[in-house]
Amino acid sequence: MTTTSELPRGKPGASGRTRGLQDSKRGAPSRALRLRAADGWERFMLRAEFDAKRESTA
Numbered sequence: 001m002t003t004t005s006e007l008p009r010g011k012p013g014a015s016g017r018t019r020g021l022q023d024s025k026r027g028a029p030s031r032a033l034r035l036r037a038a039d040g041w042e043r044f045m046l047r048a049e050f051d052a053k054r055e056s057t058a
Contacts, residue, residue: 029037
């Protein structure tokens with residue numbers, strides 16, 4: 001029978017898993033939040049452009 005002290009020691013990360021890079025610095029908005037904000041800003045700008053065109057034709 002093998003005890004845990006006799007098991008071979010593996011290197012950290014030997015399981016094949018790698019640590020992902022952190023998305024951003026601590027306290028900064030996450031990538032998902034930045035993407036959502038960018039999408040909202042794009043929709044806001046398109047709506048403003050549409051409203052400006054509608055007012056100029058009226």
